[in-house]
Amino acid sequence: MNINEVALALGISKGTVSRAITGNGRIAPATRQMVLDYMAAHNFHPNTIAQSLSHRKTMNLAFTVPDDRDLIQLPFFLQCLVGARTAAHPNGYDILVVNNTVSDVDRVVASQKVDGVIVSRNLVGSPMLDHLEKTGLPFVLIGTTPQRSVLQVDHDHRAACRELTGMLLELWQGKPGLIAGARSHMVSRARARGFQDAAGDAPIVWGAVDEKSVLAAFTQLRERGVDLFFCEDDMICGHLENNLQAGRLGVDGHDVRVASFYDSPMLEALTPEVPVVHIDALELGARACEMVLARIAGHEQNNVLLQYEIKTRRTDRRVIADGGDRHRGSKGKK
Amino acid sequence: MNINEVALALGISKGTVSRAITGNGRIAPATRQMVLDYMAAHNFHPNTIAQSLSHRKTMNLAFTVPDDRDLIQLPFFLQCLVGARTAAHPNGYDILVVNNTVSDVDRVVASQKVDGVIVSRNLVGSPMLDHLEKTGLPFVLIGTTPQRSVLQVDHDHRAACRELTGMLLELWQGKPGLIAGARSHMVSRARARGFQDAAGDAPIVWGAVDEKSVLAAFTQLRERGVDLFFCEDDMICGHLENNLQAGRLGVDGHDVRVASFYDSPMLEALTPEVPVVHIDALELGARACEMVLARIAGHEQNNVLLQYEIKTRRTDRRVIADGGDRHRGSKGKK
């Protein structure tokens, strides 16, 4: 069925049906209702592709997801994606999943299959953002980059980690150390900076990306007298905790303390509870989506920093509201 | 830029450019190459939307992802999704993420935004499959359903769980019990059936969906003398192991044994290692995608059962090749 058949059946013209659908132009309310009723009764939906061609709007957004086997173990991307989708649908938009590479993004952009792009992770030195700026298509970065011209939404990881580190140093007393992952991720760097803000020149070991390297980092820090272990992400923390709890690291569980700069369901289940920074990735994706939709609609948008939570005990959640949630500048303060 | 401008610039007609692009119809190889060179030089890509309208093919596939906060913690869906995308792109197809509900799927189907659907999870009694059959659009289910008319791809969870249970009963000796999750998932039922195949009428406790219910189930089974604990999924196993390793369940780690019917990176990190059933969700998604694409192309497709792995020790992976990988019937044997 198409718009023509509807018009024929109703004894009106194609244009009138179109007006009923879009709500644009003059149309008698009664006529409009008649058309809508007919459509509903026959479960007719206008062909999106034809609408797109005519409107010169695809009603699609690209969302980049890396296809690295390790990265897609993380719930983060799917949560962002679902958040974005949830925000997209009420606006008539759909989400297209593309690989997080310039060539893949370029394919959908060049062939005009999307009206905007949500970049879900930025690697240090990646040409992605520069490339997207060149295309002129609206896009938003989930994360942080020093390029001020790029629209971005993120949590203030640095502040969060500074906050958590500061709190725990006061509470626990002891010698802090950080086990960090890949230096190529902007977020890892931000977390490390936050740690340094609060812990000064306390030792940091980079490159903890699997169980072996985590344990090696632990040993290294231990030799330097560290007893307060900050983990840069949940995977690091998980490995550490597993070995600690099983008594496999030659230390009593009470000799050392562990905290994590990124939350996960796995960590939630641990006892004694690990203090964590908690963020809402669903909201992150939703906000990113709203921002690019606004850009598409021609509205200016400012960078956004979302609220994070510091959780120390399950019953005691301290919300750190980083000043409302709209800021100028990715690192802006209220 | 569009096809017309290319034609103008080259002093040929629109139709010839189109023939160069599609490769259909007669065209002089030299002319064709000239067009392709020009396109490459100017980074011109034909407008997909216009192609779609003309071809009456959208070059899009819908992939359903539930938006349940708990479910999207699992790496499973994202892995399937990325697998599907990887298979889709070389064929010129893109993946549209939609909510796993009839109304959402119906929206993209009715508005003709997709050429096929990949359903990533089937709930017992869900009207989704019936609805899709009515639309006549090609679709495939990742998972298993008794509806023989539905094209499906899955791992033989029942056989895998039977296999693992059988192996461990022989190896460990003792009294087995199963802690299972939600009965509403087809896959949970399949696993429980596999367990029963090998363990007879050993006790099963359903409804373990969070830490509290897992521990309650553990206690319940413990009272019935169980010392070999089979966990229906990785979340259950994670909760159990965390509490076990921390010595919080009043049992010595050597009194009880634990195995899991679903693998996860978290479990991989545990020592002593937990025997698990391992499946490749990336491959699952890729196969599902290939199957709908084949259907779209008009080729008949049979249901597929993929290989699974039983992992007992990290160094000792026993591959259970369930007879090549193409079968007739979702439960077919070689």
Added chain:
DNA sequence: TTGAAAGCGCTAACAC
């Protein structure tokens, strides 16, 4: 082998 023209299903400007 190529050009011209109709058509995919819809929107929007223009008449009436």
Added chain:
DNA sequence: GTGTTAGCGCTTTCAA
């Protein structure tokens, strides 16, 4: 308020 018509960018007959 409604009908008519010219596109949107492409593919594909049909002639030449």
